[in-house]
Amino acid sequence: MKKSKRVVIVDDNIDITEVFADIFELTGNKVVGIGHDGRDALELFLKHKPDFIFIDVMMPVMNGIEALKAIKENEPNAKVIMVTADNSTNTIKELEKLNATAIIFKPFKIEDIINIIEKFED
Template sequence: MVQVLVVDDTRFMRTILVNILTEEGFEIVGEAEDGQQAVELYLKTKPDLVLMDIIMPKMDGMMALKTILGVNPAAKVIMVTAIQSVEMAKLAFKCGALSYIIKPFQKQGILQEIDKVLHQ
């Protein structure tokens, strides 16, 4: 079973993602509401995949992405954000994100991206 860490500062978005993923048979190993918690939970749970928001308190998603990849360069991180910026997407990929999904998203779209990233 694929283990996933869900990171978003809004409970509503975390709930949507958790519901989609659990319905599809993924195991949610943790939920974080900021980048600092994301890094701590990543180190504790070592998930197969991280779904990460960008704009969050304490530590943003880009810094959390860099920190996680500093610990494990093979970590699989997908940025899930409302930021519709080509520059931000390029930065996310440059920092090591494997995909960039814009909110709001369709269930099938996010599942396809997850499948693509897991099989890279």
């Protein structure tokens, strides 16, 4: 029996956070926090120390790239999955340079999200 994972979801689109939350709950994982900007991402990560955090790249206040950088400074081994519609080379290179665990491109399939968690199981 695989161990349930603790997940934080951060996206400025509330519909997307709800879809992700439903997927994780249905697959036996626990959503421990939902946020809507990069500052939320950092605060929720530090508070909950989740197994995975999913962060949208384009968000208000602090964008996902800034949040990724701040999280990795606090916890270099954090599993941070970035979600973006921007598949430009510059964005991909920046996310790789900051050591994002994985990148999911919008529009995504539900299987993509489930596969990411299974791929990085400890």
